[in-house]
Amino acid sequence: MPSLTSPRSWTLRSKLVASMVALFLTVSIGTGSLIVLATRDYLARQIDQDLKQTVARSTFGDHDDSHPRGGGPGGPLPGGGAGVLSLVLDADGQVRTDPRSGSPINTAINVDGDQITLDAEQVERLSDVKAGGGPETVDLGSSAGTYRVMAVATSSGTAITGIPTLPITKTVKQLLGLVAAATLMGLAIVALGGAYLVRRNLEPLSRVAGTARAVSQRSLESGEVALAERVPASDTDPNTEVGQVGLALNSMLDNVDGALRARQESETRVRQFVADASHELRTPLASIRGYAELSRKEHEPVPPNVTHALGRIESESLRMQGLVEDLLLLARLDAGRPLDHDPVDLTLLAIDAVSDARAAAPDQVWGLDLPEEPIEVPGDRARLHQVLVNLLGNARAHTPPGTRVTTALHRGSTTDPTRTDVVTLSVIDDGPGIPAALQPNVFERFTRGDEARNRAAGSTGLGLSIVAAVAAAHGGRVGLRSRAGETAFVVELPAA
Ligand SMILES: Nc1ncnc2c1ncn2[C@@H]1O[C@H](COP(=O)(O)OP(=O)(O)OP(=O)(O)O)[C@@H](O)[C@H]1O
Ligand SMILES: [Mg+2]
Structure with a gap:
């Protein structure tokens, strides 16, 4: 779910859909408002025109101003006009009476379509309309509604004619409702349809990303690597961005x-x-x-x-x-030549290698730290023997006489002694240690400390790289922990 406060973090899909919806809303609200305003304007002008015609007709050739044709109680105006408010005042501002029917000429059609007689307050408001001026809007209260009204001066007073604006309000309201409904419907269509279309159009991009992801998960550092992953041909049309x-x-x-x-x-x-x-x-x-x-x-x-x-x-x-x-x-080993996978008794191997070392270098103190029961691992006996010979050889060659060298063997790893799938073989000495600068590269080929002295002593710098390669070929690894007074080479091998 994209966070609404940070649109930058939205997915492209959400951004596109949101943009479509926003554009649609802008255009719909704009055109809707224009249509409503134009319609209201048009209807207002229409009413004013009707009003003017009504007034003109009622005054033309009929000087009996006591009886304007403008929709008196006698009937609606000819021509379908809606002149439904008639009020005739004499010079003193009093409502005049129709000489034919004898009733006062002060009627209107109210908001419900019923004919009403204007009360004193409404007559008062209407009498404020300036005779001879253009149409004016007069509010006759909630019962009668609002009217567009024109007053004409006659020989004996004022004739006032009006047309209610209620139909305009009604039409505009209906139109607004329609526009809103159409906008909402359009919004739903744009949001759903947009989401569908955007998803469909972005699918190729997901496939391209999938290919890139698959490649990024491959390990390419070494060995035989064939990069077979490719973006499918259907997603490589140069005419499209994707x-x-x-x-x-x-x-x-x-x-x-x-x-x-x-x-x-x-x-x-x-x-x-x-x-x-x-x-x-x-x-x-x-x-x-x-x-x-x-x-x-x-x-x-x-x-x-x-x-x-x-x-x-x-x-x-x-x-x-x-x-x-x-x-x-x-x-x-580099070529991945398969090694033997026989059970090798590491305990026996350690005892043999240490007694050989003791014989070769009686000046060092050679110790053994072995578990009660023998430990076996699947592997290549000769290679594992070489691992021990190289580590013990280093402890002999790179430490002074009197150094104590302990060969330890136990189940479990250094970090988790309870593990049953690993066996740890360590050669630990209390010699001067390996210089810190040399430690990161000590397992690389031809890396040796104190070049001149070591070369003279017949050292090549291959011993530890062989240890590392043999451990790796057995599915294990070798680690080094060294400081002055303690140097430990720790070989972890998978147990049988
Ligand atoms: N136990 C140790 N104490 C101090 N330095 C050591 C010890 N083991 C290894 N080194 C240092 O690490 C270097 C690399 O050891 P490695 O066994 O790879 O090569 P080498 O012993 O010099 O030569 P090679 O084993 O091929 O005859 C050595 O030259 C030495 O400086
Ligand atoms: Mg060595």
Whole structure:
């Protein structure tokens, strides 16, 4: 329901209907008033003309002014005039008597159509009418009504003739009633018909809006997106305003669709390239490593700097192998390669990973916080193991010796521990924390803190992006909470 006080917020439909009704009312009231006024004017002029004719006839050739023909009690005027008031006064202002009938000439027809004798007060009012002047309006009180009256001076006094204005009032009232009724009827037709027509004419606009809404609800950020929604051809006639909007929307959608397709194609190409390149690099890398190892084990005496160089070749190719494996894994996860969906015992996985970490870094304090009963999730064992290895590896690589690292596992999410459909795996350390500036991007590829030191330490910045990608591929997510003294990586995975 549109608010009456703020028409700006009305729907287009309400505005159009309201405008139609307002226009109709303006035109109807204008023409109605004109018709009524013109009719009243015309009737008033008609009465005056009748009055003048009556007076002229009654004085013409009949100098017996004691008996004006103007509708005396003897009968109506010839010619259908309505001279129904006759009053003849002598020079002293006294009512004169008809010599033929002997009755006083002071009669009128009242509002009910009955003949009445004018009383003294009415005679008084009528005697004020100036003889020889034009028609005047005289109110003879509620019983007789209003008259247009003319007085003519005669040799022995004044003859006064009048015609009631009641018929004009009646006609005007009837006409007003008619105009009002016609206006009301027209109003109903305009409001109902207008609402129907406007709704019908705006229907195509609703369809265009529907298409736009459908598109706006699609998620277009990533992945294969085909924008199939289009405004139907029937709503794209360029000769109509709505058609122009529909046409414009369609060409915009074509454009966006094309751009999305191009983006998707180039993404696929890049992904494919990375996958192919990493795959192709695996074999030569393995050979380099193998030959380096073989040469290092050579029994013939080799200069120590060559031994050192061979050792470096071996360790660097090992590191490069890790990088290539990471890149290949990310490319495969990006491509949406299906993962295994076997039941994985996370408790066991955590125990294994933590004991490996303890062995690799005895300087840190490695703790476990596990529930009584084992927790299983459906997933890919190797990938989930990698998640733990990456998180524990970070806690080892980016914290000083003596840091306490706790691996915790429990049911429920961090926000709602009662949830049964989620399992939470966290790796928490009391190290120096991740710089605030780094935190928003820490899950992005090749993001690492303290570049120079990390690069030297063999850090690539892919570890956490793999954690995020594996969690997402399992339908879960990873979050980070970090400040000096506490850094927590929290992985939420859907439970079995
Ligand atoms: N537990 C942590 N404490 C402090 N800083 C951390 C911790 N975990 C990660 N970081 C910071 O986040 C950065 C990104 O970590 P990520 O695992 O993605 O890459 P990386 O460890 O540098 O390299 P990679 O894991 O590929 O060998 C790290 O370089 C480090 O600066
Ligand atoms: Mg790492």
